Amino acid sequence: MVKGVTTRSGSPYQVAHSHLITTCATLAALILFVAVGAKVLPGAIGLGTSTPAAPALAVAFLLNIAIILFGWRRANDLTQILSALKAAEQEALDTAYTDHTTGLPNRRAMLRELERLSREGGKGTLILLDLDHFKKVNDLYGHLTGDHLLKSAGDAIVECLPPASFAARLGGDEFAVLIPDRESAEGTARRMVVALGSPISLGSVTAHVSVSAGIAPVDRSMEPLDMLRRADVAMYSVKRSGRNGLAWFDKEMEQQIQHRVALEEEIREGLEADEFVPYFQPLISLDTGELNGFEVLARWRSPRRGVVEPAEFIDVAEQSGQIGALSMRVMEKALVEARDWPSHLKLAVNISPTQFRDAHLAERIVKILAETGFPARRLEVEITENSLLEDREQALTIVQSLRNSGITIALDDFGTGYASLSQLHSLPFDRIKIDRSFIGALSSNEQGAAIVEAITQLGKSLSVPITAEGVETDSVREHLAALGCSDAQGWVFGRAVAGHVASMQFTRPPEPDASPDQQNDSRSAAGRKW
Ligand code: C2E
Ligand code: CA
Ligand code: CA
Numbered sequence: 001m002v003k004g005v006t007t008r009s010g011s012p013y014q015v016a017h018s019h020l021i022t023t024c025a026t027l028a029a030l031i032l033f034v035a036v037g038a039k040v041l042p043g044a045i046g047l048g049t050s051t052p053a054a055p056a057l058a059v060a061f062l063l064n065i066a067i068i069l070f071g072w073r074r075a076n077d078l079t080q081i082l083s084a085l086k087a088a089e090q091e092a093l094d095t096a097y098t099d100h101t102t103g104l105p106n107r108r109a110m111l112r113e114l115e116r117l118s119r120e121g122g123k124g125t126l127i128l129l130d131l132d133h134f135k136k137v138n139d140l141y142g143h144l145t146g147d148h149l150l151k152s153a154g155d156a157i158v159e160c161l162p163p164a165s166f167a168a169r170l171g172g173d174e175f176a177v178l179i180p181d182r183e184s185a186e187g188t189a190r191r192m193v194v195a196l197g198s199p200i201s202l203g204s205v206t207a208h209v210s211v212s213a214g215i216a217p218v219d220r221s222m223e224p225l226d227m228l229r230r231a232d233v234a235m236y237s238v239k240r241s242g243r244n245g246l247a248w249f250d251k252e253m254e255q256q257i258q259h260r261v262a263l264e265e266e267i268r269e270g271l272e273a274d275e276f277v278p279y280f281q282p283l284i285s286l287d288t289g290e291l292n293g294f295e296v297l298a299r300w301r302s303p304r305r306g307v308v309e310p311a312e313f314i315d316v317a318e319q320s321g322q323i324g325a326l327s328m329r330v331m332e333k334a335l336v337e338a339r340d341w342p343s344h345l346k347l348a349v350n351i352s353p354t355q356f357r358d359a360h361l362a363e364r365i366v367k368i369l370a371e372t373g374f375p376a377r378r379l380e381v382e383i384t385e386n387s388l389l390e391d392r393e394q395a396l397t398i399v400q401s402l403r404n405s406g407i408t409i410a411l412d413d414f415g416t417g418y419a420s421l422s423q424l425h426s427l428p429f430d431r432i433k434i435d436r437s438f439i440g441a442l443s444s445n446e447q448g449a450a451i452v453e454a455i456t457q458l459g460k461s462l463s464v465p466i467t468a469e470g471v472e473t474d475s476v477r478e479h480l481a482a483l484g485c486s487d488a489q490g491w492v493f494g495r496a497v498a499g500h501v502a503s504m505q506f507t508r509p510p511e512p513d514a515s516p517d518q519q520n521d522s523r524s525a526a527g528r529k530w
Helices: 002-009 012-044 054-096 107-119 134-141 143-159 185-197 224-240 251-272 314-319 323-338 353-357 361-372 392-404 421-426 436-440 446-462 474-483 499-505 516-520 522-526
Strands: 123-132 166-171 174-179 200-202 205-207 210-219 245-248 276-285 291-302 306-308 346-350 379-384 408-414 431-434 466-468
Touching: 012 054, 107 123, 107 166, 107 174, 107 224, 123 143, 123 185, 123 224, 134 143, 134 205, 143 166, 143 174, 143 185, 143 200, 143 205, 174 185, 185 210, 185 245, 210 224, 224 245, 224 251, 251 291, 251 314, 251 323, 276 323, 276 346, 276 499, 291 323, 314 323, 323 346, 323 353, 323 361, 323 499, 346 408, 353 379, 353 392, 361 379, 361 392, 379 392, 392 408, 421 446, 431 436, 431 446, 436 446, 446 466, 446 474
Parallel strands: 210 245, 291 346, 346 379, 379 408, 408 431, 431 466
Antiparallel strands: 123 174, 123 210, 166 174, 200 205, 276 291, 291 306
């Protein structure tokens, strides 16, 4: 509609321009009217001597009256069009600065407000709010419910605002609030965290979300984007420390962010230079004491940093979208190295939850198997319960295709995620790995022992082998064996080492009195019991 008015009658500027011309023409006609009238009227009403040109002048005079009437009508029409155009322009402006899902001002409007604050030399406090687990609600109940939730969240935010504040939806599940002072900011943010942390009723559905709030003081010395970035940095620190809370921006956070950005870049360069390599940690059967295979664990051989452990780079690689390339490259190198190891030795590789966003993950893994010539039955893929959180359907489809190719699947870090014991039987896993936090607590803590025992029993009833991670002492190892745990991994058996070191664990020279047959069989050549 707005567009229609504009195209039919031109822009308000054009209309105002033609309005001006019409007004001038009407004025000129009026002047002519007065001049001609002074000549014609006296004759017409018999006040003077009639000139020979009087009839022509009388016609001109009448024409003049017609022009004035026409000009007056036209000016009237133009005035109306002009005000319609102005209203339409205002409406277009409102649309451009409004978020239609929530009815709140949008990101552009917030930037304009921050620019105004910066220009007028004011100061205030910016609160950036990001809903936690919004995506889950969206995926679970659909976009309409998601939009409904955003509207309710927007309303809840507005209800917490002190006077003279400005709230906007920046996009996605992100909102921002500009408060005119410093003192009321934290109280306001806290009210919002409480309001959005309570269950939100959306018709037939009740959504349970929470919010992470970053608070940053802002003043005229900052650019609007810098103001938003500070609040964003503070908000992310809340996300990192478990969500559902608030934090003020401080300089240390800024340094952490800079450090992270630099690390991201270094990882990118490291990937290009092929610096990520596989290390191998032994996986042992508790029943027989034999080596079953190895877990592949990434290490970064950085020329600048030395050998870097995953704790320093996996998170950043995940968040910067580099984990897929990293894990696949490490897997490929591991499969090439271990291809000719004894054929009963399996390799277990780690796949991060974010890798399940890639619908072609299974195909990529199968392609690497084909290219490296590593048998599918010797590969185990370790995934965590969190992999099933984002897009459960897609993750289960990927898991199913991997299993169809002959690859086995282990559920890693069991006990730290969301899956309950009762859910386990419906999930397609070939192995469960108990997280090392439970194993460490085994000897010191009765509850830890009860949990390990329960999981072991469950594994038995589901016929799924259980691996205990993080076994550091012989006493823990014995305790686990007594509880019926089938497999184990940990420092007591060996740490993760480079491939050539790992291979020494099964290629030691055979005993001098071994038979020639035994000497050819690398498995018995290993002969080592752990
Ligand atoms: P994870 O899958 O739980 O791997 C086991 C971790 O426990 C390894 O840490 C291993 O070195 C450590 N560990 C093993 N035995 C013991 C023990 O007795 N005591 C203690 N305290 N720790 C032990 P690491 O190598 O630092 O790897 C950490 C995590 O990084 C892994 O945890 C895995 O989630 C991730 N990761 C490693 N490599 C890759 C990879 O190539 N791709 C992906 N996506 N993730 C990887
Ligand atoms: Ca693992
Ligand atoms: Ca693990």
